[in-house]
Amino acid sequence: MELEISQFFELASIDTIGRTALGEEFNSQNKENHDFRNSYARLAEIFAYRLSNPWFLSSSLFSLSSKKHEQRNSQHLMHEYVNDLIQKKKVELNEKDKSTINGCRDEGCSYQKPKYLIEILLANEHQVTHKEMKDELITIISAGHETTAKENSLIIFMLAHHQDVQQNVYQETNSIFSDGDFNRSPTYEDLQKMEYLERVIKETMRLYPAIPFVHRQVQNEMMIGKYLIPADTIITIPIYCLHLNPKYYKDPDQFNPDNFLPDVCRSRHPFAYIPFSGGTRNCIGMKYAMLQMKTAISTLVRSYRFSPSKKCPTPKDLKLSCTIALEFSNGCYVKIEPRS
Numbered sequence: 001m002e003l004e005i006s007q008f009f010e011l012a013s014i015d016t017i018g019r020t021a022l023g024e025e026f027n028s029q030n031k032e033n034h035d036f037r038n039s040y041a042r043l044a045e046i047f048a049y050r051l052s053n054p055w056f057l058s059s060s061l062f063s064l065s066s067k068k069h070e071q072r073n074s075q076h077l078m079h080e081y082v083n084d085l086i087q088k089k090k091v092e093l094n095e096k097d098k099s100t101i102n103g104c105r106d107e108g109c110s111y112q113k114p115k116y117l118i119e120i121l122l123a124n125e126h127q128v129t130h131k132e133m134k135d136e137l138i139t140i141i142s143a144g145h146e147t148t149a150k151e152n153s154l155i156i157f158m159l160a161h162h163q164d165v166q167q168n169v170y171q172e173t174n175s176i177f178s179d180g181d182f183n184r185s186p187t188y189e190d191l192q193k194m195e196y197l198e199r200v201i202k203e204t205m206r207l208y209p210a211i212p213f214v215h216r217q218v219q220n221e222m223m224i225g226k227y228l229i230p231a232d233t234i235i236t237i238p239i240y241c242l243h244l245n246p247k248y249y250k251d252p253d254q255f256n257p258d259n260f261l262p263d264v265c266r267s268r269h270p271f272a273y274i275p276f277s278g279g280t281r282n283c284i285g286m287k288y289a290m291l292q293m294k295t296a297i298s299t300l301v302r303s304y305r306f307s308p309s310k311k312c313p314t315p316k317d318l319k320l321s322c323t324i325a326l327e328f329s330n331g332c333y334v335k336i337e338p339r340s
């Protein structure tokens, strides 16, 4: 069967972030309407439209455009969605017993289960305003779902186009899940053992960083190499180009997970690889993302074999564009067969 996989990963990633960060079953994979997802996608498109028509970066000019109205509607839907979620969780928590937030949720259990982000925020309601709580949740749901969904699609795509690498990933999972318990969910310890898969994930993020560009405003005048950068300049850091620099990567266009062997990593400049950005405002979800991607990919590879689709016979046929994150211009197609 040939499938456009990115749409499935997007819904699965929203469900995952819902369950792990919010303790909420979004159940997006079984729904027709996706208010949060659709509003988010529309806002990203409008943002990209403003970047490519820079006169609309001026708020007063943009407020005259029809897209301003659309932006307001999408923002409203997104905010309503999260408001409803906060209200629902408040009721649920009051019904249970707020005291269990700081301890165990199950009767008789002797260990402390991790708390969901929304529970932590609600337990600190006197310190966090409703708006702060809403903004925090929107940021986590948005930043946490799209990036991992894009990367998961790209990892499967690369495995489909590199059968030898896919076979190695399969063998590694085989060595972790013995015959009797092949279908169980991976534990945290299992995920730590997936060293080869980790290299595959990192190499995919090198060639296709989900966030290809980040921006910074320079506070004080400074020199970068021989260039003087005046204060207040906004500079773009092209992660995508940096990862293809032949100064740091031999054959930079080739997909080669060995670029992430420990010795090779040690010999490279630490900032030659920054899919999660760097410095004080880097990604706060990078550890979570790695666990999520390892869980998703190892689970899929255990049961399915992936190969190139006729719609996208070589990696060069994959057409990408960019809003805030990488976008698939014509989808991300692969062929999927069950292993048994």
Ligand code: HEM
Pocket (backbone or CB within 6 Å): 139, 140, 143, 144, 145, 147, 148, 151, 209, 210, 211, 214, 215, 275, 276, 277, 278, 280, 281, 282, 283, 284, 285, 286, 288, 289
């Ligand atoms: C493969 C997956 C991911 C990639 C490639 C990625 C990439 C990035 C990048 C490049 C930035 C920095 C943006 C900048 O410097 O302007 C960032 C920031 C951020 N990411 Fe991620 N991210 C991923 C997954 C996640 C996940 C799963 C979460 C949450 C659960 C998350 C939450 C955030 C947040 C909240 C920020 C803003 C941090 C701040 O401004 O202080 N990300 N991410």
